[in-house]
Amino acid sequence: MNFEAVIGLEVHAELKTKSKIFCSCTTRFGGEPNTHICPVCLGLPGSLPVINRRAIEYAIKAALALNCKIAPHSKFDRKNYYYPDLPKNYQISQYDLPLALDGYLEIELNGKTKRVRITRLHLEEDAGKLIHGGASISRADYSLVDYNRTGVPLIEIVSEPDMNSPEEARAYLDQLKAILQYTEVSDCKMQEGSLRCDANVSIRPRGSAELGTKTELKNMNSFKALQKALEYEIERQTEVLEENGTIIQETRTWDEREGVTLPLRSKEEAHDYRYFPEPDLVPLSIDRKRVEEIRAGLPELPQARKKRLIEDFKLPEYDAKVLTLSKHMAEYFDSCVKETGDAKLVSNWLMGDFSRLLNSRGMEVEDSPVPPKEMAFLLKLIKTNKISGKIGKKVLEEMFETGKGAQTIIRDKGMEQISDEKTLIPIIEKVLEVNAKTVEDYRKGKERALGFLVGQVMKKTKGKANPELVNKLLKDRL
Amino acid sequence: MSISRKDVEHVALLSRLEISEKEAGVYAKQLSEILSYMEKINELETSNIEPTAHVLPLNNVFREDKVEQSLAREEALKNTPDTEQGHVKVPKIV
Numbered sequence: 001m002n003f004e005a006v007i008g009l010e011v012h013a014e015l016k017t018k019s020k021i022f023c024s025c026t027t028r029f030g031g032e033p034n035t036h037i038c039p040v041c042l043g044l045p046g047s048l049p050v051i052n053r054r055a056i057e058y059a060i061k062a063a064l065a066l067n068c069k070i071a072p073h074s075k076f077d078r079k080n081y082y083y084p085d086l087p088k089n090y091q092i093s094q095y096d097l098p099l100a101l102d103g104y105l106e107i108e109l110n111g112k113t114k115r116v117r118i119t120r121l122h123l124e125e126d127a128g129k130l131i132h133g134g135a136s137i138s139r140a141d142y143s144l145v146d147y148n149r150t151g152v153p154l155i156e157i158v159s160e161p162d163m164n165s166p167e168e169a170r171a172y173l174d175q176l177k178a179i180l181q182y183t184e185v186s187d188c189k190m191q192e193g194s195l196r197c198d199a200n201v202s203i204r205p206r207g208s209a210e211l212g213t214k215t216e217l218k219n220m221n222s223f224k225a226l227q228k229a230l231e232y233e234i235e236r237q238t239e240v241l242e243e244n245g246t247i248i249q250e251t252r253t254w255d256e257r258e259g260v261t262l263p264l265r266s267k268e269e270a271h272d273y274r275y276f277p278e279p280d281l282v283p284l285s286i287d288r289k290r291v292e293e294i295r296a297g298l299p300e301l302p303q304a305r306k307k308r309l310i311e312d313f314k315l316p317e318y319d320a321k322v323l324t325l326s327k328h329m330a331e332y333f334d335s336c337v338k339e340t341g342d343a344k345l346v347s348n349w350l351m352g353d354f355s356r357l358l359n360s361r362g363m364e365v366e367d368s369p370v371p372p373k374e375m376a377f378l379l380k381l382i383k384t385n386k387i388s389g390k391i392g393k394k395v396l397e398e399m400f401e402t403g404k405g406a407q408t409i410i411r412d413k414g415m416e417q418i419s420d421e422k423t424l425i426p427i428i429e430k431v432l433e434v435n436a437k438t439v440e441d442y443r444k445g446k447e448r449a450l451g452f453l454v455g456q457v458m459k460k461t462k463g464k465a466n467p468e469l470v471n472k473l474l475k476d477r478l
Numbered sequence: 479m480s481i482s483r484k485d486v487e488h489v490a491l492l493s494r495l496e497i498s499e500k501e502a503g504v505y506a507k508q509l510s511e512i513l514s515y516m517e518k519i520n521e522l523e524t525s526n527i528e529p530t531a532h533v534l535p536l537n538n539v540f541r542e543d544k545v546e547q548s549l550a551r552e553e554a555l556k557n558t559p560d561t562e563q564g565h566v567k568v569p570k571i572v
């Protein structure tokens with residue numbers, strides 16, 4: 001039978017406020033374990049939470065960028081469960097009156113635009129981090145807890161089950177991350193856990209309107225993992241149904257090493273959270289005027305920026321998309337174009353070698369050891385033939401490696417392009433002398449022989465000779 | 479409103495409370511009585527009244543986004559039965 005997947009995503013993003021959502025501890029990532037904690041985030045008796053105004057503003061900003069309706073009245077609730085990452089044994093979250101509802105975002109895939117609806121966006125506090133003293137949680141004898149992350153503000157964004165393939169889910173997460181970065185409410189670093197994603201997935205016969213039994217996937221720590229976990233799970237469910245089995249509604253965890261999803265033991269699940277209104281916090285009444293101010297202050301969003309790149313620089317759609325999915329990349333691109341005036345050159349280098357070098361180091365654009373000014377300087381050298389593209393690649397690698405500027409590297413390593421006839425002529429004459437046979441071939445009309453001779457000159461100059469000049473000087477002598 | 483022995487056992491498990499079979503019976507009876515008493519409120523006409531989320535007539539109590547000193551780690555972990563390398567050490571979870 002031909003099955004179709006139905007996927008909904010639940011995304012958690014940490015808001016980049018300076019202090020936690022209900023206390024004044026820092027939200028800074030890292031830090032010695034258990035040094036960013038206080039009586040409030042530890043839930044010590046007698047302590048009282050107070051809402052961070054900026055967390056509410058950031059959440060409203062994110063919700064507006066996701067086309068959500070902001071609730072006029074909202075409140076916090078206690079979600080009760082026993083797990084050692086929560087020192088209070090409950091998490092302050094939002095249940096029946098979330099901050100925002102009914103939004104959407106648009107994804108573009110294979111030239112088609114699709115709208116994915118967003119059910120709700122709510123605020124909650126993050127939990128602590130567990131380290132298991134064993135190969136896995138079930139094999140651990142004990143666990144260690146660091147509560148530094150406890151109380152960092154989170155927004156949870158729940159989508160409708162509007163996606164039908166792992167690629168669509170990936171595109172949704174890409175777009176959501178881009179929007180949250182553009183609005184500057186979250187860093188969205190999956191490797192630091194400031195963006196996390198769970199997925200609900202089921203399958204049904206293509207064309208059927210009824211939903212199948214879903215499973216919930218957890219523990220996907222990268223965009224790639226999300227896509228691979230969904231692919232695996234859809235395949236697994238398809239096999240179960242094709243063998244006339246039944247899908248069990250359960251939570252499954254993605255095992256990155258084995259490349260499979262595995263059921264979580266039922267003990268790890270808590271179905272009954274016994275939500276009730278948080279008595280230590282008074283409700284929120286959202287000021288409409290303030291909402292409109294925040295809406296008016298929204299920055300240009302990724303799709304608009306992409307359109308602009310296509311219109312202003314005639315970039316291909318794909319290039320424009322890659323360059324605008326990260327706000328930092330889009331800004332890096334803009335500053336390089338401003339310096340060099342050559343959007344196509346900048347785009348090729350940023351999407352090619354620059355991205356490759358970042359990826360191989362597991363870095364994001366904003367962590368790049370090469371600032372845009374230095375990158376632009378290098379590109380200008382290439383554009384004006386001071387160095388060849390090939391040497392340029394080596395210089396960029398060296399810049400990543402050492403953090404030195406292009407000029408210093410080129411000078412220290414003697415990498416300047418040789419465009420000086422006086423230096424080149426003796427080398428060329430030597431090449432012609434040694435390759436008399438090839439010279440003859442060329443004179444007999446074998447055009448290709450010229451390429452060989454150019455190559456020989458490049459080899460002798462370690463790739464530094466200006467190829468156009470070499471061509472001209474060779475032709476003069478043939 | 480009646481609370482069964484099973485309901486009591488379920489809630490006790492969720493709250494990690496150990497109760498004897500005898501206690502389960504006692505609590506089932508007491509909780510049923512409490513809830514029946516509260517049912518009285520349902521007799522009131524409330525269709526035109528906004529639900530109350532909080533007993534205080536207050537909204538929007540905020541603090542500014544300012545970082546202040548956290549606890550010193552020794553202080554924060556003082557009541558922790560077991561620690562290791564600055565972490566709270568907890569028994570096997572599952």
Ligand SMILES: [Zn+2]
Nearest residue numbers: 023025038041
């Ligand atoms: Zn705190």
